[in-house]
Amino acid sequence: MAKRSRSTPPAVLFLFIAALSLLVGTAGAVPEAAFSGNVTSGAAPLTVEFTDSSSGSPTGWAWFFGDETYNSTPWIEQTDSAGWNGRIGHTSVVMPNGSIVLMGGVDAGYNTKNDTWLSTDNGMTWTCVNASSGWTAGEGHASVAMPDGSIVIMGGFASSGGKMNDTWRSDDYGATWTCVNASSGWTARSDHAAVAMPDGSIVIMGGDDGSGKKDVWRSTDNGATWAQLPNAGWSKRKGHSSVAMPDGSIILMGGFGGDSLPLKYMYDIWRSTDNGTTWTCVNASAGWSARYDPTSVAMPGGSIILMGGYDGVRKNDVWRLETAGSNARNPTHTYTTPGTYTVALQAYNDDGYNATRKVGYITVTAPVAPSAAFTANRTTGTEPLAVQFNDTSTGSPTVWNWSFGDGAWHNTTDAAERNVTHTYAVAGTYTVSLTASNAAGPDTETRTDYITVSPAPTPTVTPTVTPTSRPPYSGGGGGGGSTGGPDGYNVGGDSAVSKVTVTGTGVEKLIVTGRVQSSPGTGIPPAPGTPYQYVDLVPARFEEITGANITFSVPAAWLAEHGFAPGEIVMHRYNGTVWEALPTWVVGDSGATVTFRAATPGFSLSAITGIEQAGEAVTTPTATQTTPQATTQPTAKETTAAPAGQPTPGFSFGTAALAFGVVLALVAVGHRVRRRRTGR
Structure with a gap:
């Protein structure tokens, strides 16, 4: 029915415009939402890394990946008593800066209201910005904020004229209004719900025209004309609330009614993803009490705020539901179910918000069993x-x-x-x-x-000395260590030793470091012969070592300078008391260097020396006499002494001393003969 226009006093109009300017704020850079994904198709589970490329300096993001269920998180009560008095039949919108504006309704004294309230913190606290807003007091009307910035109000119940089906539009934040349709096609009603869709269309749902309704109407020209869609799947109702989400879906909540008696208050949640054509119940029992005439808004961050209503008493509580898939700037999301998914991003800052959708952006196919290799x-x-x-x-x-x-x-x-x-x-x-x-x-x-x-090689040479604890390692610090495995460990450090092979237990992660020392150290006598290098060999990360072969090299130039044949090179090991000669043999000659190998029962301070041999007899093994790893007393942790009450293996000390004296005598005689022969 037509409505008689009423003039507005200039002072009231000025105050109303001033209030709206505070709500809207000054114009700024509203973000322009944009995004991309690193992949857009693949078998489930498909993990996609999304990247925000929005302009306009957004400070917040609400992502909808297309597989949100709207029931995976509970409703959370923001406050059980907002600043405004309990009411029904009110309406609300979200402003571009994310604030919520609540208007009108009927309070507990059955007083029709035309006040305006503002919340800037998701409904936690409220401020009355206009106690008497200038428009006719009423209830049960529906309003939407359009993408072009206009406001459209539809129907309702006027205290002076009954139910209406007219449609009005304002292009100046409500300062002036134009009737775009005096009789919009749908029956005159109140307590209906309406939303403005991302594509600019308006959808009206249900309400009361004398009985509960479940019809759905849509306008694509700002309310000038309307087309009826199929009846909704939800039961007849009035006093329900609805919001349009950034992902293009409509959420409808609560109300009063039913398809049969007795009628009842409702707290179910329904969703449509096709502009209201079909509906799915996503939650049959929300966390808030069943109620009639609540109002609701969708926030820039993707959450839904529901306010007030009537459940037997007029309510002024506020509830919130988080629905966004993510609020991170660049989220990662995994799709587990095959299908085609529409992805939406809403970017926002203090100046407003903007959403973009990519329909059918992600395609997930059924998983394929792997091929093992x-x-x-x-x-x-x-x-x-x-x-x-x-x-x-x-x-x-x-x-x-x-x-x-x-x-x-x-x-x-x-x-x-x-x-x-x-x-x-x-x-x-x-x-x-x-x-x-x-x-x-x-x-x-x-x-x-x-x-x-x-099988590991069977050792054929067993040194007859008694391993004892070696002196604490006094070599230099720093990096370096062995790498390799049972076929040989490379030796770190700066010595002539390049590789070792070992027998023992717990040697999978063995590290051996060889450090050159300029002298044997305090309290240790020089090694027999002419020393080429003193080497402190230090193992680490093992349980027990029972034997080892040590590979080392000596420059051919050093051999020539000191007059030694390769067979006169011997590696010695200091056993804590004396130097013991290790079986040593030649394994390679490149011309520039000669490579040797020595068998040892364990690692300790070693010396590579040249020993002049009398005559042509050479007691060290040759390359064809390769000796496997020795298996005498273990030196792990570090060495093991002979058990108490048992003889120590090897020569007695007297025998060893006698042998040592004979060797020194031979060395002295040989040296004199050589000096006479060479004129040195």
Whole structure:
């Protein structure tokens, strides 16, 4: 029906415009939302990294990934008593700066209101900005803020004229109004709900025209004309509330009514993703009490605020529901269900907000079972054999189950642990398998007799000295250490020693460092012969070492300078009491350097020396007399003395002293003969 226009006093108009200017604020740079994803299609589970590229300096972001359910988080009460008195039939909108404006309604004394209230903190606190706003007091009307900045008010119940179906529009924040349709096509009603959609259309839902309604109407020309959509799936109702979300969906909440008697207050939540054509119930029982005539708004950050209403008493409580998939600037999201997803981003700052949607942006296909595959850094070697296995499966597995063939397994769901090192302690041939799985199923790769482990060599030379505790390590600090495995560990440091092989236990992560010393050290006599280098060999990260072979090199120039043949080079080891000669043999001659190997029962201070041999007899083994690793007394932790009550292995001290004297005599005689022969 038509409404008689009423003039507005200039003073009231001035105050109303001033109040609205405070609400809207000064014009600024409203963000322009934009984004991209690093991938847009793939098999589930599909993880997408989204990147915000919005302009206009946004300070907040609300992401909707297209798989939100609107029921995964509870409603949270913001306050149980807002500053305004309890009421029904009011309406509300969200301003561009994120503030909430609540208007009109009927209070507990059945007084029709035309006051205006403002909240700038998501409904926690409220301020009355206009106690008498100038427009006719009424209730049950619906209002929306359009994308172009205009406001549209529809229908309602005027205290002086009953129910209405007219549509009015304001382009100046409500200062002046124009009737765009005096009879909009839908029946005159109050207590209906309306939303402004992202595409600029307006949707009206339900209400009371003498009985509860569940019809849905849509206008695409700011309310000038209307088209009826199919009846909604929710029951007939009035006094419900609704909001339009940045993802393009409509959320409808609460009300009073039903499709049959008795009528009742409601607290269900319904959602439409096609402009109101079809509806799905997403929550049959929200956390707030069933009520009639609440009002609600969608905030820039993606949350929904519901305010007041009537559940037997007039309410002034405020509730909030978080609905956004993320409020991070650049979020990562994983899609677990196949489908096509529309992604929306709403960017906002103090000057306003802007949303953009990419329809059908993400396509997720059904997961495909992986194809299991793996590699190993070695497949043969002597016991103990450490093997690094690496997963090379395709198809995005999420579970890895390893079987190493010796009764050991490694199972994990952590991608960081899908590669594993396993040590085979016993000689044999082993079959290895990897089962890679994801949501689509498993796949197994089996390699029969993949790993061959040979027995450790049997030692043939056993030094007859008694290992004792070596002096505390006094070499230089710094980095360096061995790297490698049972087939040889590279030795760090600055010495002539390049590699060692060891026998023992717990040596998988062995580190050996060789440091050059200019002298044996305080309290230690010089090593026999002409020293080329004193080397302090220090092992670390092991349990027990029972023997080792040491590989080292001596420059050919040094041998020539001192008149030594390669067979006259001997490595000595200081056992804590005397220097003991180690079996030493030549393993290579490049012309510039000669490479040697020596067998030792353990690591300690060592000396590489030249010993002139009398005549042509050479007592050190040759390259064809390769000696496996010695297996005498262990030196781990660091060395082990002979058990109490048992004889110490090796020569007695007297015998050792006699042998040492004979060696010195031979050295002296040989030296004199050489001096006579060479004229030195």
